[in-house]
Amino acid sequence: MPGSEPYGRLQYREINGKRMAYIDEARGDAIVFQHGNPSSSYLWRNVLPHTEGLGRLVACDLIGMGASDKLDGSGPDSYHYHENRDYLFALWDALDLGDRVTLVLHDWGGALGFDWANRHRDRVAGIVHMETVSVPMEWDDFPDEVAQMFRGLRSPQGEEMVLENNAFIEGVLPSIVMRTLSEEEMIHYRRPFLNAGEDRRPTLSWPRDVPLAGEPAEVVAVIEDFGEWLATSDIPKLFIRADPGVIQGKQRILDIVRSWPNQTEITVPGTHFLQEDSADQIGEAIASFVREIRAGDNLHREAAPEMNSAS
Numbered sequence: 001m002p003g004s005e006p007y008g009r010l011q012y013r014e015i016n017g018k019r020m021a022y023i024d025e026a027r028g029d030a031i032v033f034q035h036g037n038p039s040s041s042y043l044w045r046n047v048l049p050h051t052e053g054l055g056r057l058v059a060c061d062l063i064g065m066g067a068s069d070k071l072d073g074s075g076p077d078s079y080h081y082h083e084n085r086d087y088l089f090a091l092w093d094a095l096d097l098g099d100r101v102t103l104v105l106h107d108w109g110g111a112l113g114f115d116w117a118n119r120h121r122d123r124v125a126g127i128v129h130m131e132t133v134s135v136p137m138e139w140d141d142f143p144d145e146v147a148q149m150f151r152g153l154r155s156p157q158g159e160e161m162v163l164e165n166n167a168f169i170e171g172v173l174p175s176i177v178m179r180t181l182s183e184e185e186m187i188h189y190r191r192p193f194l195n196a197g198e199d200r201r202p203t204l205s206w207p208r209d210v211p212l213a214g215e216p217a218e219v220v221a222v223i224e225d226f227g228e229w230l231a232t233s234d235i236p237k238l239f240i241r242a243d244p245g246v247i248q249g250k251q252r253i254l255d256i257v258r259s260w261p262n263q264t265e266i267t268v269p270g271t272h273f274l275q276e277d278s279a280d281q282i283g284e285a286i287a288s289f290v291r292e293i294r295a296g297d298n299l300h301r302e303a304a305p306e307m308n309s310a311s
Helices: 081-095 108-119 144-153 158-164 167-175 183-193 202-209 217-230 251-258 279-310
Strands: 010-015 018-025 030-034 056-060 101-107 124-132 237-244 263-270
Touching: 010 081, 018 081, 030 108, 056 081, 081 108, 081 217, 101 108, 101 279, 108 124, 108 217, 124 279, 144 158, 144 202, 158 167, 158 202, 167 183, 167 202, 237 251, 237 279, 263 279
Parallel strands: 030 056, 030 101, 101 124, 124 237, 237 263
Antiparallel strands: 010 018, 018 056
């Protein structure tokens, strides 16, 4: 049975006047785990132990999520992609992640992490990604019931669904985990969104930003930009595919993601929140991937003096 206790100890850093929460354990090259909607660093609790001893382990809570502060005076224009990016990238800057960063990405953490990697190409050692927002989507990329849910969330009924009824936590989250989450686990996921109204705004803004049928244009532009880079980048990548998956379940999206160079693929059981169903397999795969990257780095360092002496 997966553990329900959080991993590590939350720390806090003030970013743009707000307190943001994060895990920061051990030392060495950073392995950065980034969640999406409606989760938090808690999502990685059973994955992180497998990577102990491999470097510095960092997992941040997005603004308004997990144990991070809520924004003042929030409304329909709050917690969208660019605002989230500003807060997260400022936190990563403040944490000084170093120049050999391995990114481990899920859901909207994927778009944010790919975006950061595209902007800091020389600082990325490797990328692990699973069920990420990674390509512009069309409505028929989703199962019918998921498409219907997104249409509702992007309509005027979205406020009632989420701000009043907490639909993402009470409905969506447990429905796309294969096992039944325990009451202890649900308590952790509910905690940031117990208060009806604007405290739940992040979980509504995110689905309204999903790049569907060309909208919102500013998010589509970001994803197209990093997508062009990922299509040609030789940075080592590990694609952990969820079977059956949700947002990367359609063949069109799989074909695009699988075309990225220098990439290994594994498959684990899972729908969308695969960390809740296959944490051990995910953690072991990440650890193996990081070890391979480090081994390659050592070979390059050993070869460099030989090349210099030969010249």
